[in-house]
Amino acid sequence: SFVEFSLPHVHGLPPGVESTSEVPIDKVPYLKRAYDKLRDPLTDFLKNSNVNWIIHDFAPYWLPGIAAPLGVNLVFFSIFNASTFAFLGPPSALLCDRRKRPEDFTVVPEWIDYPCNNIAFKLHEMVNHQQCMDDDVSDFQRMGRLIQGCQFVTMRTCFEFERDAIKLLIKLYQKPLVPVGLLPPLLSLPSNEDNKWEAIKSWLDSEGEKSVLYIALGSEVNLSEESMHQLAFGIEKSNLPFIWVVRNRPVGEGQMNDIIPPGFEKRVSNRGLVLRDWAPQLRILAHSSVGGFLTHCGWSSIIEALKYGRALILFSGASSDQGLNARLLHGKKVGLEIERNEVDGSFTSDLVAATIRRVMVEPEGEVFRANAWAMREIFGNEDLSNNYLNEFTRFIEEFSTSACHY
Known part of the structure; x- marks a missing residue:
């Protein structure tokens, strides 16, 4: 008890x-x-x-x-x-x-x-x-x-x-x-309340195998507006289908600030989903249409991704163990870290797009995709x-x- x-x-x-x-x-x-x-x-x-x-x-x-x-x-x-x-x-x-x-x-x-x-x-x-x-x-x-x-x-x-x-x-x-x-973690059976998942699954079912990028930065990473915009523009420039889980920032009592760039969702509406605050992450990562995961490098999220062999785009949340995890996974060649200024953590949308495309689709990224897929034998081994x-x-x-x- x-x-x-x-x-x-x-x-x-x-x-x-x-x-x-x-x-x-x-x-x-x-x-x-x-x-x-x-x-x-x-x-x-x-x-x-x-x-x-x-x-x-x-x-x-x-x-x-x-x-x-x-x-x-x-x-x-x-x-x-x-x-x-x-x-x-x-x-x-x-x-x-x-x-x-x-x-x-x-x-x-x-x-x-x-x-x-x-x-x-x-x-x-x-x-x-x-x-x-x-x-x-x-x-x-x-x-x-x-x-x-x-x-x-x-x-x-x-x-x-x-x-x-x-x-x-x-x-x-x-x-x-x-x-x-x-x-x-174990994938639970769907419940009657999983209406949100059904809509996501329907969208994923229409995409090609391992073609979709999943983006989620955890529950505690709060990027500046400039960083969020650079990340968004990089995702847009990658020209790949994606699902992005976005947490709005509190700006006052009962008020939330949407720091996605104006017009972004409209411009990418034909190939991307933006989900607010929460998403069934494990279900998304388990879907065969997902090929890569842009992650804040929390250890739990990494375990969930490698359980299903998803290649990683590593974007440290700059807190706790996340930076060390980014270097570890980069070194093991199951993902590639987005290059950032070491002093202030700044980065460009062009580097975001290039890193995404290299891991997800370009020939030189095959080593990351193959190594991540092989990790299922360890991370997915019940x-x-x-x-x-x-x-x-x-x-x-x-x-x-x-x-x-x-």
Whole structure:
């Protein structure tokens, strides 16, 4: 049974807000401070419970201090992949704040012991991400304390895709890392409420196999009007059929600002669909008419795309792990990153169009299309995913303190 903990209110956090998708990036630190106020109620709960294990994310840096005296085991679980954590490094590097300036994160760290195709942040990505950092306790300090204090680590990855990064992390952490697998989502059966999908499916059915580009930038990426216009003009110049999921920007109480260029939808109406706010992404990616995905490089979206072998046009959302994911997938040649100014993240519509066409239709893009299609054997393999889940379960069931010396 579930036990509810209400998120405490802190000054600066709008009432009722409980997730990063509900606030601008510069308000995210207030969410972390609110989360930290759960320490006392959680401690009281644990003292009177028979909880043996807590599976937690990067935020509750205070958890080892209350779990250890009570004999509660901890599992650090990240929805990020192993390459991201390999870049971040061992707890000692996370805790010492040796990398203080945004520029420090734009180079491959010295502990990477395998060819990684220059997986590092661009300057504009790190400058943007620092807006969501809490000045009191950085994300890196939170991760460092929790990796040190947990019994073992698990991540949404697998050896078949990231063997080198996983092996390095086991060495850096000096404790077990048990991948939980890629956890590819299952495609549910249509329901009676799927009228929106029926219209989309009808449109997709009329298009050729692997001809359609799908564009979605997640629920938390907010581009400037200029960037949205350049992206739109690039999509238009590509001359390919497309589906674009657009989130309107809030500009005031109850008001939304449509930042699609005026006249864009009319000009592309014969070959494109613009969907507002939400779309059945997994269903769209599963359709045989979709050939490519222009993505903000969130790990969940990448997993969904590669489950169906869709080639990637990589456009980092400039937050969290997205830039590192873009470099990782670019290096593995399952997609191509749109070239951008490293300082301010700006780009041109011509580069957008050229990258789309190269990945989707041009002969030199065949390597991306073939490699992405082959990834179905890993990302779409339900038996493989279930095996990792079973191994994770077994590890918890058979765990003893001696496992710490794994």
